[in-house]
Amino acid sequence: MKQIELKICLGTSCYVMGSSHLHELVDMVPSRFGDIVNVVGHNCLGQCSKNLEAGGPPYVQVDDEIIPDASIEKVLQYLEIKLK
Amino acid sequence: MTRKQWRKQAAGCPAMFIDIDYAQVKKYNQNAYGDYFSSKRVPGRVIAVLSDGLGSGIKANILSCMTAIMLLKFIDAGADIKKACEIIMNSLPVCKVRKISYATFSALDCRDDGETHIVEEGNPQFIWIRDGQVLETMPQIVPSETFSKRKMQLYDLKLMDGDRLVFCSDGVTQSGLGSPELRLGLRRDGLIDFVLKKIAVKPDISSRELSKTVVNFAQNTEIDRKAQDDISAVSIYCREPRKSIVFTGPPYHNGQDGKYAALFKEFTGKKAVCGGTTSNILARELNTPVNIKVSFTSGSLPPPMEMEGADLVTEGILTLTRALEYLESPEVVVNEDAAGQLVRFFLESDCIDFWVGAKLNQAHYDPSLPVEIEIRKNVIKKISKLLEEKYIKKVSLQYI
Ligand code: FES
Numbered sequence: 001m002k003q004i005e006l007k008i009c010l011g012t013s014c015y016v017m018g019s020s021h022l023h024e025l026v027d028m029v030p031s032r033f034g035d036i037v038n039v040v041g042h043n044c045l046g047q048c049s050k051n052l053e054a055g056g057p058p059y060v061q062v063d064d065e066i067i068p069d070a071s072i073e074k075v076l077q078y079l080e081i082k083l084k
Numbered sequence: 085m086t087r088k089q090w091r092k093q094a095a096g097c098p099a100m101f102i103d104i105d106y107a108q109v110k111k112y113n114q115n116a117y118g119d120y121f122s123s124k125r126v127p128g129r130v131i132a133v134l135s136d137g138l139g140s141g142i143k144a145n146i147l148s149c150m151t152a153i154m155l156l157k158f159i160d161a162g163a164d165i166k167k168a169c170e171i172i173m174n175s176l177p178v179c180k181v182r183k184i185s186y187a188t189f190s191a192l193d194c195r196d197d198g199e200t201h202i203v204e205e206g207n208p209q210f211i212w213i214r215d216g217q218v219l220e221t222m223p224q225i226v227p228s229e230t231f232s233k234r235k236m237q238l239y240d241l242k243l244m245d246g247d248r249l250v251f252c253s254d255g256v257t258q259s260g261l262g263s264p265e266l267r268l269g270l271r272r273d274g275l276i277d278f279v280l281k282k283i284a285v286k287p288d289i290s291s292r293e294l295s296k297t298v299v300n301f302a303q304n305t306e307i308d309r310k311a312q313d314d315i316s317a318v319s320i321y322c323r324e325p326r327k328s329i330v331f332t333g334p335p336y337h338n339g340q341d342g343k344y345a346a347l348f349k350e351f352t353g354k355k356a357v358c359g360g361t362t363s364n365i366l367a368r369e370l371n372t373p374v375n376i377k378v379s380f381t382s383g384s385l386p387p388p389m390e391m392e393g394a395d396l397v398t399e400g401i402l403t404l405t406r407a408l409e410y411l412e413s414p415e416v417v418v419n420e421d422a423a424g425q426l427v428r429f430f431l432e433s434d435c436i437d438f439w440v441g442a443k444l445n446q447a448h449y450d451p452s453l454p455v456e457i458e459i460r461k462n463v464i465k466k467i468s469k470l471l472e473e474k475y476i477k478k479v480s481l482q483y484i
Pocket residue numbers: 009010011012013014015043044045046047048049057058059
C-alpha cells in the first residue's frame with residue numbers, strides 16, 4: 001500500500017490556534033497505524049487565508065485532503081476511516 | 085529600481101568593517117572600575133576613548149568616566165580630534181598631592197576607508213599589527229600650554245584590511261610588577277609578544293575575544309592573580325564585513341516574487357528567511373523544497389525549517405517577536421529555539437539588510453485568534469533599532 005503523508009501545519013495561524021499540541025501525533029500515529037502514515041511538520045499550507053467555510057486553523061493535510069479545526073481525536077478518527 | 089541600483093543599495097556596507105570591543109578587570113578589592121571605555125559608531129566612522137582615572141575605585145571611576153564621555157561627545161559633535169584632545173588635556177586638573185594629571189586617555193577616530201587618527205595622553209602606546217608584525221609610527225608631539233610636563237602624541241595612520249590595533253591601560257603593561265620573573269612588569273614588549281602569538285594561533289580572532297584574552301593574560305600575570313591596578317584592553321580589527329540578509333514577508337506585488345527570489349539566490353553573504361509564506365515563495369521560485377525538521381522540540385515556537393541556499397528559515401511574526409524580546413533583555417539569552425537561532429544569526433553579522441515584504445497576511449488579523457499578532461513592519465523596526473544602537477550593527481531596511 002502507498003504511504004500516506006500527514007502534514008501538520010506549523011504556520012503562524014495554525015500554530016497560535018494550537019497545532020503545536022498536535023505533535024503528539026508524531027508518536028501516536030505510527031504506534032497505531034504503523035509505518036503506513038508518515039507524519040511531518042509543514043509551514044503554512046495556504047489554507048488560513050482562504051476563509052474555508054468548513055472550519056478554521058489548525059489544519060492538517062492528509063495526502064490531498066485538508067482537515068480543518070484539527071485535533072488529535074479528529075485526525076485519528078479520520079485515519080481510522082480512511083485506512084479501513 | 086533596476087537590479088544594478090538595487091545591488092548597490094543592498095551592498096550599503098563599506099568595504100571594510102571596524103570591529104571594536106574591549107574588556108576590563110577591576111583592581112583587586114575595588115568595587116568600581118577605574119578605567120572607562122566609551123565608543124560610538126557614526127555613519128562612516130568609529131570614535132572611541134579609553135581613559136584611566138588617577139587612583140582606583142569610585143574616584144578613579146568618576147574621573148575616567150568624565151574624561152572619556154566628554155571627549156567622545158566633543159569628537160562626536162564634530163570637533164577635530166586633535167583640537168578636542170588638546171582642550172581636554174589643557175583643562176584636566178592635576179592632583180595636588182601627586183602632581184600628575186587626574187586622568188589619562190587614548191582617543192581614536194577611525195574611518196571606514198582606514199584613515200585613522202589617534203591621540204594619546206599618558207596611556208601606554210597602542211600596538212599596530214599588520215600581517216603578524218608590529219608597525220611602528222612616529223608620533224607628532226604636542227606639549228600642553230598650561231602644564232609644563234604634559235604632552236600628547238598624535239598619530240595618523242592608514243589602516244588596511246586585516247590590520248589590528250590594541251590599546252590598553254597601564255594595568256596591562258605593568259601587570260606582574262615585582263614578581264620574580266617580571267620585575268618591571270609585563271611591559272609593552274611582553275604584551276606584543278602575547279598578542280602576536282595569540283593572533284598566529286587564531287588569525288581571525290574577534291576583537292571581543294582578543295581583548296578578553298589580553299585582560300585575562302594580564303590578570304594571570306599578576307601575583308596571585310590579584311590585579312594591582314585596573315586592567316583594560318581595547319581591540320580593533322579591520323576586516324571584511326560579514327554581510328547578511330533577512331527576507332521576511334511576501335513582496336507587495338506578486339509579480340516581483342521572481343525578481344526577489346533571484347536576488348536572494350545571488351546574494352553572497354549569509355541568508356535568513358523569516359516567514360512561512362516567504363519561504364514558500366522562495367521554494368516555488370527557486371524550485372527547492374522547504375522541510376521542517378519535525379523535532380517539535382523546545383518551547384513555544386514553530387521549529388526552524390531547512391531550505392537549500394538559506395542558512396536559516398523560520399516562521400515569521402511569532403519568531404521575530406520572540407527574537408525582539410531576546411534582544412531587549414539585558415543579558416542576551418540565546419535559547420535553542422528558532423528565535424534564539426535568529427538572534428545568533430544577527431549577532432554573527434556586521435551588516436544586516438532586511439527585506440521586508442509589505443503584504444499583510446489577512447489571516448493574522450482574524451479577531452478570533454487567541455493572541456494578538458503584531459504588524460511585521462513594527463517588529464522589524466524595533467529589531468533594527470536595537471541592533472544598531474545596542475549591538476552596534478549596520479542595518480538597512482528595504483520595503484519591497
Ligand atoms: S498557517 Fe496553517 S494554513 Fe496558514
